Amino acid sequence: MPPIHQQTPDALAAAAGASPAYVRAGRGSAEQVDATARVLQHVPLLTQLLDALPQMALIVNDRRQAVAVNRALREAVGRDLSGVLGLRPGEIVGCLHSAEGEDGCGTAPACELCGAVEAVEAALVMQQPAVREARLRRALPSGDQWLDLRVSVHPFSWNGMSLALAVLDDISQAKRLEVLGRVFFHDVLNTVGCVAGYVRCLGELREAERLAALATLAQLTADLTEEIEAHRDLIAAEGGRLTIQKQRVEVLPLLRDLRAQFVRHTVAQGRNIALDMPGCAAQGGECFVETDPRLLRRVLTNMLKNALEAAPPGATVTVRSRCQPERVCLSVQNPGAIPLKVRQQIFERSFSTKNEPGRGIGTYSMKLLGERYLGGKVWFESREPEGTEFFLELPKHSG
Numbered sequence: 001m002p003p004i005h006q007q008t009p010d011a012l013a014a015a016a017g018a019s020p021a022y023v024r025a026g027r028g029s030a031e032q033v034d035a036t037a038r039v040l041q042h043v044p045l046l047t048q049l050l051d052a053l054p055q056m057a058l059i060v061n062d063r064r065q066a067v068a069v070n071r072a073l074r075e076a077v078g079r080d081l082s083g084v085l086g087l088r089p090g091e092i093v094g095c096l097h098s099a100e101g102e103d104g105c106g107t108a109p110a111c112e113l114c115g116a117v118e119a120v121e122a123a124l125v126m127q128q129p130a131v132r133e134a135r136l137r138r139a140l141p142s143g144d145q146w147l148d149l150r151v152s153v154h155p156f157s158w159n160g161m162s163l164a165l166a167v168l169d170d171i172s173q174a175k176r177l178e179v180l181g182r183v184f185f186h187d188v189l190n191t192v193g194c195v196a197g198y199v200r201c202l203g204e205l206r207e208a209e210r211l212a213a214l215a216t217l218a219q220l221t222a223d224l225t226e227e228i229e230a231h232r233d234l235i236a237a238e239g240g241r242l243t244i245q246k247q248r249v250e251v252l253p254l255l256r257d258l259r260a261q262f263v264r265h266t267v268a269q270g271r272n273i274a275l276d277m278p279g280c281a282a283q284g285g286e287c288f289v290e291t292d293p294r295l296l297r298r299v300l301t302n303m304l305k306n307a308l309e310a311a312p313p314g315a316t317v318t319v320r321s322r323c324q325p326e327r328v329c330l331s332v333q334n335p336g337a338i339p340l341k342v343r344q345q346i347f348e349r350s351f352s353t354k355n356e357p358g359r360g361i362g363t364y365s366m367k368l369l370g371e372r373y374l375g376g377k378v379w380f381e382s383r384e385p386e387g388t389e390f391f392l393e394l395p396k397h398s399g
Helices: 009-015 030-041 044-052 071-077 089-093 109-113 115-126 172-202 207-238 251-263 278-282 293-310 362-373
Strands: 056-060 066-069 130-140 143-158 161-170 247-250 272-276 288-291 316-323 327-334 377-383 387-395
Touching: 030 044, 030 066, 030 161, 044 066, 044 071, 056 071, 056 089, 066 089, 071 089, 089 115, 089 130, 089 161, 115 130, 115 143, 115 161, 143 172, 172 207, 207 293, 207 362, 247 251, 247 293, 251 272, 251 293, 251 316, 251 327, 288 293, 288 387, 293 316, 293 327, 293 362, 293 387, 362 377, 362 387
Parallel strands: 272 316
Antiparallel strands: 056 066, 056 161, 130 143, 143 161, 247 288, 316 327, 327 387, 377 387
8 A cells, every 4th residue: 555645535535534644745836825715805795704713723735735724823923814824734834744754744753643744634634523632742942842633624515625624523531631631540449459459468467467458458459559659740740840950869779679579569570670880880880860859769760660560470570771971871771663654652641552532641651750850861773683771861969
């Protein structure tokens, strides 16, 4: 099958309802866009109705290029009409993937999973209204921002031209609360269920077994406290309200303590955790970073927990530290590779490879805390047969 942007209109129409995005490459010329825009601008009622919409809205031609943009969208992106005419929706709002494809918005690999592209193209091809949800990632001075949108597209004809009205409803706040709430209750109820199970059994256990059960209960209580604090910090971090306290942290004991903590964790049962720290060892353990130790531990905890969950029984997960002259690179590796399509979404808030919808915000938390608050760099590498490795690079303590 040819790439989606090279398929024929008949093929597009036959499959538009079943596949993520069927995008036709190519754009109308600047003269064509300007001519269409002028026609629409001479219909005062149309302009007034567009500007009356509280949501961001635009009218696109048959190549998904803006030929009219309402006031709400222009104000949201801080550009006047001349600066957005001819652009596609992802290019207007600043989606990071819009510059990756051979023909801009809609033609990059990540665009195959974009609900905005799917909604606009499906409406234009099928000539029927289409509604999809989309997540766009854009770069702002304060850091990357995920924008959740409900995209409603209504095709129509005007003076023989095939056009579509696209309304972009920002549902970011609702999605954030939905995802965080679902994950929070899932994690807390799981831990509370374990606590309740041990409490019910305490009276039936012999003395030695009771002591072991009490130790487990103490660990479960600590886990529950950590889960509550982690979600509280994530909500504060998203709102820009999280405060950090940086100090000098030695890497070697931190990683050893992290391993010791997870060796007893249920997620590590049947799996091995190895430490690989040649850079620290070469300096006699004198490898330090300047960071917030609580948030650093949280990022590394998410890395290790996700790696253990992804590793099959009997596999080894490796925690590494590479101590360089100015930077310290910490990483966690598991033996499995991530499928290509999954890699495109790995740092999204609602992304998950698990069966439960909305699970798996650990990778999103790594990126948010590791980069925006700790001032580091978070990324991953995944390939066969090496597996998958998540990295956190931080400035080395210079004192």
